[in-house]
Amino acid sequence: MPPLDSTTTQLIIWAALGYLMGSIPFGMIIANAMGLGNLRNIGSGNIGATNVLRTGNKAAAALTLIFDAAKGAVAVLLARAMAGEDAAQIAALTAFLGHCFPVWLGFRGGKGVATFLGLWLALDWRVGVACCLTWLVTAAIWRISSLGALFAAATSTLWVIVLAQTPTFVLGVVLTLLVYWRHSANIRRIRAGTEPKIGQS
Numbered sequence: 001m002p003p004l005d006s007t008t009t010q011l012i013i014w015a016a017l018g019y020l021m022g023s024i025p026f027g028m029i030i031a032n033a034m035g036l037g038n039l040r041n042i043g044s045g046n047i048g049a050t051n052v053l054r055t056g057n058k059a060a061a062a063l064t065l066i067f068d069a070a071k072g073a074v075a076v077l078l079a080r081a082m083a084g085e086d087a088a089q090i091a092a093l094t095a096f097l098g099h100c101f102p103v104w105l106g107f108r109g110g111k112g113v114a115t116f117l118g119l120w121l122a123l124d125w126r127v128g129v130a131c132c133l134t135w136l137v138t139a140a141i142w143r144i145s146s147l148g149a150l151f152a153a154a155t156s157t158l159w160v161i162v163l164a165q166t167p168t169f170v171l172g173v174v175l176t177l178l179v180y181w182r183h184s185a186n187i188r189r190i191r192a193g194t195e196p197k198i199g200q201s
Contacts, residue, residue, distance in 0.1 A: 001086070001089065001167060001170045001171070002084075002085040002086050002089060002166065002167050003085075003086065004086050005084050005085075005086055006083045006084050006086050006087045010083045010084075010087055011083075011086065011087055011090050014079040014082075014083055014087040014088075014090050014091045014094075015090050015091065015093075015094045016094070017075065017078070017079070017091065018075040018079065018090065018091030018092065018093070018094035018095040018098065019094040019095065019097060019098040020098065021071045021072075021074060021075045021091075021095055021098065022071055022072060022075060022094065022095030022096060022097065022098025022099045022102075022115060023098035023099065023101075023102035023103055023104060023109070024067075024071055024098075024102075025047050025102055025104060025105055025109065025110075026063075026064055026067035026068050026071070027039055027046075027047040027048055027049065027051070027052050027064040027068070027110065028047050028105070030052065030060050030063050030064050030067070031052055031055065031060060031064075034057060034059075034060050036052070036055040036057055036060060037055070039051055039052065042054055042055055043196075044196075046110055046111065047105070047109060047110045048064065048068065048110035048111055048112075048113065048114065049061045049062070049064040049065035049068065049113075049114055050113075050145045050146075050198070052064045053198070064114070065114050068099065068110070068114035068115050068118065069114040069115065069117055069118030069121070070118055071095060071099070071115060071118065072092065072095045072096065072099070072114075072115040072116070072117075072118035072119035072122065073118040073119060073121055073122035074122075075091040075092065075094075075095040075119070075122075076088045076089075076091055076092045076095070076119050076122035076123055077122050078091070079091035079092075080122075085166060088122075088123065089123070089168065089171050092119040092122075092123055092171065092175075093171060093174065093175070095115060095119060096112050096115050096116060096119065096175060096178065097178075099112045099115040100112045100178070100182055111146070111149065111179070111182045111183060111186075112178070112179065112182055113135075113145070113149040113152075113179070116131075116149075116152070116153065116175060116179060117131055117132055117135065117152070120156065123166065123168055123171075124160075124163070124164045124165060124166055124168060126159070126163040126164065126165070127156065127159045127160055127163050127164050127168070127172075130155070130156075130159040130163060131152045131153075131155070131156050131159060132152070134148070134151050134152040134155050134159075135148040135149060135151065135152040136148070138151040138152070139198060142197075143197040143198050144190065144195055144196075144197055144198065145198050146183055146186035146187075146190065146195060147190060147195070149179060149183060150179070150180065150183055150186075150187070153175070153176045153179035153180065154176065154180075156172050156175065156176055157169065157172045157173055157176060160172045
């Protein structure tokens with residue numbers, strides 16, 4: 001963790017703002033705006049880009065991926081610019097939690113993969129790029145989005161040790177555990193050989 005240079009009030013404010021930014025359900029918003037229906041009734045019922053892709057609309061899925069990643073990155077960058085590195089890491093964590101547990105959707109959100117990648121790109125672009133490449137390579141080989149997410153999360157702490165220029169190890173471990181917790185059902189399906197592949201309904 002970085003030194004706690006911000007005041008308690010600043011940290012609380014950025015924790016709240018990070019959560020609110022992370023809780024914006026872009027998948028639901030984009031699907032509704034493009035007439036794709038209610039994501040809760042499609043595929044896994046998840047609000048993320050992978051489930052949006054199951055509607056068959058690649059543009060909507062791409063937009064969801066971009067906006068879900070951007071909200072994590074924006075939370076980090078704003079907190080860093082207006083408070084400091086400690087606030088940036090707090091905002092990163094709460095943005096991830098906001099995506100997974102948005103108050104607007106009864107705390108039933110997504111798995112947080114795009115937000116995870118976006119906030120890492122903002123926290124330390126070297127780690128973020130490494131995580132993105134890990135996801136891409138894994139997903140390209142096995143064609144399973146959740147497996148890519150699990151590999152990216154599992155290796156993120158390694159990338160932090162090797163590449164990071166800021167003290168983000170503790171945050172990295174916490175985010176990795178959260179990603180695995182959110183993917184517990186996916187892990188069971190991967191083991192059973194029943195996890196849907198990318199683009200599969």
